[in-house]
Amino acid sequence: MADTSMEWLTDEGLEELLTQPGTILIVFMAQWCSPCQALAPRLDRLASRYPTQLGCYLIDADRHPASAQKYGVRGLPTLVLFVDGDLEATRVGALEDDQLDAFISTAL
Template identity: 50%
Template sequence: MAETTFETISGDTLEARLADHDTLLVVFVADWCEPCSILLPRLARALERQSGRLEAYQVEVDEAPELARKYGVRGMPTLLLFVDGDLAATRVGALDDEQLKQLLESARER
């Protein structure tokens, strides 16, 4: 999978981040997932346009299967948007630029 600027986190770290951030995006990925390798650079570019208003992290499902089960992740990539610690939106697949823009803008509207 292509290198990204997203920190890879585990379950305990995710819970701490949820408590520390108003808005958080978590993307569930796997090394063998072709759509994941397409999405991550696209997501990095979309987040750059957000000017740091949104923290984003990735979870490697093969390293944290319990976290994937907890959030019902069945397909990858799966993006989870949390607002004030609550799950506000879920998207599955290699979203295009417009879909990413809509998801990220929805975070600002909450």
């Protein structure tokens, strides 16, 4: 799987996490996905830039298809931003650092 220090979630863990207040970025990935692997170090940098303002988590779309379907994942990686449990925005692709910052800036 992607070489990252971010926490991997299960379907149940994701749903539990979304009951908590705050801004949360969920990234749907898969082991075979090259763009997902390329995104992993950028996600680590993003998480380190916003350690208290943003929770960053990963979920394996192949192992947890129910969550992928629930949140409309059609391509990988898919980034889903939640604010206080509500879906705020979705982006697909291996975003660059500046694109990641722009994506989450509206929610912080």
